[in-house]
Amino acid sequence: MVENRPLITFLTHLVLVLGVLAIALPVWITFVASTHDQLRMNQAPLPLWPGDYFLANMKQTLFGSGLSGTETAPVWLMLLNSLAMALMISTGKIAISLLSAFAIVYFKFPFRMGFFWMIFITLMLPVEVRILPTFEVVANLGMLNSYWGLSIPLIASATATFMFRQVFLTVPDELLESARIDGAGPLRFFFDILLPLSRTNIAALFVILFIFGWNQYLWPLLITTDTSMTTIVMSIKQMLEAAEQSPQWNIIMTTALLAMIPPVFVVIAMQKLFVQGLTETDK
């Protein structure tokens, strides 16, 4: 809408600015907290401007043993664990969904739609619902405290399968026929034509799934008992309750800040593809 009404323009900007402030303020406070020492963080009022302990806090958080007086893993290891888990979940989900959508759209086999709906029904079974049986299975397979245990139970994805099905349905039949005449078999068609055509959708999904994987809390909490396998998101909560002492806000906030960086980086890096993947329908 192009309207030349100064009052409306002012009001819309005001609302936007307030919105941005509301979202940015907690992040700012997190940042400020990570730049003071522990003493300052336990005094009222809370500081609103950065102090000069940022590098010291960062060093202690990343490479020290995190909170003093506890035996948690250093945060760099947690970051690595989280990264491995998020990457395994997102790439695994994408790979499996691409293959199942390919099968459902391009192959005619008995009970094809039956399988599709079975996949679809798993939407109603997130890990929180099936937590006991899934834990049992993972424990029996000896995957507790491993990357496999962290990622495999979360890999099957109905949403992604459904999305790729929709993407494949928009690919014109003539492309398939053309490829058949060119002599491309199913796998060639998949890799040479379908994958490049779904590039933007894959990127969009990767962003969403990476953040989904990164933010996993309940599942890692259940199956990791070894401190060397803890992920960063679950450890923030643990830090709050650690030991019988007042929370070390500077360290906790530094950890939170570090936990925010990878998702933000992924979003920024894939922003262009992400928007294309969610909006473009033309093949």
Add this chain to the structure above:
Amino acid sequence: MADIQLTDLVKSYGPTEVLHHVEGGIKDGEFIVIVGPSGCGKSTLLRMVAGLESVTSGEIRIGGNRVNELEPSARDIAMVFQNYALYPHMSVRQNMAYGLKIRKLPKDEINRRVEEAAEILEIKQYLDRKPRQLSGGQRQRVAMGRAIVRDPQVFLFDEPLSNLDAKLRVQMRLEIRKLQQRLGVTSIYVTHDQVEAMTLGDRLMVLNGGYVEQFGTPIELYDRPASVFVAGFIGSPAMNFLPADLNGGRATLPDGAVLAVPPRHTGAATLGLRPEHLADDPAGPIALEVDLLEQLGANTLIHGRLQGTEHALTASVPGHACDSIGSIRRFSATPALTHLFDTASGKRLAD
């Protein structure tokens, strides 16, 4: 280079038969146009030859070999699709080379063929562009280039020009014809446009409702249409049809006028008269009551009715005309240029 033989070809989807016992022989190097209205099965027939649709019964032979069970890529054909079906993420060069790459041809051979085809089609300067950066006509050329580089036994065209504007269509039509003559590859071309069919084809196969109505040269179809359907489909503007009562060499029209026609038939029949064969004649037997004039410059189409009846009649007269609406204009017709059809079956009555 190969001939194609269609024998008793049937296609059904479940219980519905859409192509009924199609027969036809196509000679090596011939350009065949399959023409018919939408839904007549022409694309299905082409896709069966291509191997994209299964054959319900009957046989397709290309170069003497039965191909019914062969995959499209094993039939040594190339197809040009209506919407071009270019791979959007590949450059023009990659599009053209893709089939050859799969067939594992050596790199320099692929390059040579692509360059050669690009030369013929004058698309050399576009080789590194993506299809979306090209205009419709250029994409069409690329689609043809992709067919040419494969050096196939048969070209199949599925309404390749229907997405182009009128002027470009005429131009591309000529180019396709020239290209086919130059390469001498057996070709099957599907279209619903009878002008395209007449100008392109060595022979035309007219399909209607899954039946082959007639298979012959354009002139045969124009001069001696085998049925009312072919007569109405080939030629523009379409042929006029009037019910007539035959008695020896005389046909009585609904308004009582009497016309000389080829003898040998008696009884009710359908009389076909091409608009361009109605000759201006103030004393002629056919009286046309004018409803509408279409000025085309070189000639004028006079639309109207047979005087005093509701039977539509169109005449094409050379030059300009300025008849007023409702006025009467009289025409005569040479017996040799009239067509007689059986009223019930629509089949042509023997001359």
